[in-house]
Amino acid sequence: MTLKEALDALSALATTAGIDPAVARAEGESLAATVAGPARGAYVDWCAETGHGTAEDFTTAASRGRRYRVAQTPAMASLASSGSAHAAAYAQALSDVALAGSFLGEENARSIGNAATAAAAQLGGSPGQVAPMTTREHVPGVADHFLQQVMEQSRIVRDKLAALEGTQIVRDPGAGLVETDPIQTAPPPETPAAPEAPKAPKAEEPQEPEKPATSVEELLAELDDLVGLTDVKAEIHRQAAVLRVEGLRAKAGLEGLTITRHLIFNGNPGTGKTTVARLVAGIYRALGLLSKGQLVEVDRSELVAGYLGQTAMKTADIVKSAIGGVLFIDEAYSLAGDQYGQEAIDTLVKEMEDHRGDLVVIVAGYPLPMAVFIGQNPGLESRFRTEINFPDYTDDELVAIFDVMATGAQYDAGEGVQDRLRELLSQVERGPSFGNARYVRNVLEAAIGRHAWRLREVDAPTLEQLRLLLAEDLAPPAEVVEPFTEMEEPVSDVPDVQTESAAEEQS
Template sequence: MTTPTPTPTPPPGPTPAPSLAAALAALEDVAVGAGVDATTARHEGESLAATVAEPSRGAFVDWCAETGRPTSAEAFQDAASRGRRYRAAPTASMSLLATTGSTHAPAYAAALGDVALAAAGLGTPDPRATGNAATAAAAQLSEPGGPGVRPAAPTLGEEVTDSLLQQLSVVQRRLAGLGSPLSAPIAGPPTGPTGGSPLATAPAAPEPPVGSEPAPEVPRRSVEELLAELDGLVGLADVKAEIHRQAAVLRVEGLRAEAGLKAATITRHLVFNGNPGTGKTTVARLVAGIYQALGLLSKGQLVEVDRSELVAGYLGQTAMKTAEVVASAAGGVLFIDEAYSLSGDQYGREAIDTLVKEMEDRRDDLVVIVAGYPLPMAVFISENPGLASRFRTTIDFADYTDDELVRIFAVMAAGAEYDAAEPVLARLRDVLAGVQRGPTFGNARHVRNLLEAAIGRHAWRLREVDAPTLEQLRTLDVDDLDAPAELLAPAVEVPAGVVDIVPPEPEPEPEPDREETP
């Protein structure tokens, strides 16, 4: 009797991208293990997912379903607006984990990367969503301090960053609409040892056996290291000089206090003036680390917010909401972008009054940095005596030159594991030469939008390649920069006060709930 020949088992391929609901649940699990509030982690993940999926038609329907919300385009857009900063910088929780040297930082970054990947498949897949996912995941895998910096967190090896390439090839198959299953083998670096999603295979350091010596803590960076990182940023010569001066003054004052000498009262709060994309958030993150290294702050994390995260819908609720945000920044830096938007109405005034009180109550372990356009910021500071007495140092951020923007593009591309050769950079110079500059020009934000569009066109270009090679997955072509006109326009709205610095009209006060009416 002839023994039948067994059917060979095909080699396992990469696991399909997880659903957004599954990715968010995994993020919450990692957060709990890392000591991060699960609700905060989910909020970050939902915002990250919304900003990644924003270009995809109908994405808000899938996003609402995956997050368990009633279908609402408004809720989706609100989350996308909050999450746009995560396409260029780590989330607040990710920043805190990396700043404190937590061994859970790699796993949290990996979970955020999975959220970004899952979001790229919401709605009708769009190449721009692929670009958003690539740069957002790279931002989470980067060390606080700027785009393109390779992660220094423990156990965050090459398999994590390289896996981003393989994940994007999964998205490319989705874009192509091919009949092959998403789990088909793909050329590229191997998956993690568990055979699951590669980004999910960057676990936190294992718990040491009972009775063994605890793992040594990751040393925090020194002032010299942080200042060296500041000096390594593109451009910003005047900003660097002022931060160096501030660090020197604060260091000497600390030494005088230790020696028992009388120390002058120096306000540590700062005003950052500048157009969008001029590096204000990046420098704020470094300032947080510098102040922590000087012993002025206990944690050194950066919490970035805008008006929507400080102001509530009813009078009385704004004070509580603002106080909660300030409490989350205690021990670090609270960075308020477009702070001038708090001027001109009773809700904003309530937030400002609460902020001033909290700054006084937490003056020994909190630094506040407010940022925005120069003229509106001058009006904002002058409107409240409490602000004027606390924000005495203003740092101006100049616009980048074309050469500096090209260098920033190259750094961002390398941070997202893409290769942009000189012909691509030459094409970028031509594109930048044709862009009209003004107060709403996005600077580094503009070239990030160009990079995201190029990554999306790159994915679309490879949609019919069944097994793209590693080189193909990495290499951007000149044609990838020929994005549609709507992607080349600065995606920055003109805020109130840029053309006319008169504060905006007060928002109408909503009607109180009838149950609460006396």
């Protein structure tokens, strides 16, 4: 399936699911771009498949889509949070887009690793989970060797997809796909129909009931299952308890203080801010404070336009898509300092007031710039009174996160893998730009590609070989972005991998 075909299928399904097909297509284009980022010449193929004309369009889309490698797109999140019967099919369509993106440009293992993690995120699993792969027309080349191995590994995920229609899927960023009790539907007939009796038309079959919303207790349990973040968990529990009691008091007709629900998340990249924001959206919905509970994640580029006057409309449109849920603004401090950002802030403050009953805004970024950002604007300072600090992960926690990601991807960490990861962590420079869990995810993505490359000449690998990651598969820090530059194979036989943008590592 080509990218154009995958995008057309996604748009058609979006219409059926009640999603604006233009929004769905834009999300799909960004997803494909971020998957294809490491491949040389990918932007040429991407432009040809999408109808866009410049490398800048590709770069912008890839930057916007980088979050889709670890989290569901807003449209997918909306379907999942509402328990839509179309959620499973839409997740499959997004995974097809991710796979199609991995074929853009010169094929290479890193793009396959990106496709795997991105598709897993759309399916609601942990970053790194193997994506469902479909067959395609054979194209000679080294990439086909490791692609066949990835396709073998995908069978388990396809089985899970097949079971989605009757199984509730709990999104746990720390544990992959978690299957709970099947949803009770109308029982099948006690005896099969007679052979000569025709099947009832599909149009007359009863519609599958929507899945029940996740409860506060279940969402808090998901929060507690995350690695580390002890103080963050305690604060979210406290917020949930306070808001629950305030809701009960309001129902009882008692007067109460107006509690500001908007939050500030302070922390370095990869410390779990987006994951926790997604759980907060679900918790607020379960408490009855939000009508939908979706998470819309944006940064400055998605709020600010190129001309004064356009920013207000652009910001208002973003807020409109977040009504009923949480608007998560990453690196919010970047809005300060110029008239365009100020226009976005002024619009945001107005929209927050107009929709204060069904909108929560979470702003996130580095601690010091966020303090300056909030303090500069009285409208923000009065609305954001609760700060939650996300500490950097320890080495032990990062190793645990790697194990969770690898397990969710149906991989086994072989002997020496943890020691190798600790060695890598000891070598990488720690600072505000260190990616924390994002760095570990990059290591895993590179390891998935190296593992596939290592098995490229094994005609019939065993299940153990398909699952086993070795210490040699883990690249040193300098090779996480370009993992195939120092191999024993001739350079002419090795796919080139371009360096991903700094935004990928800094986000």
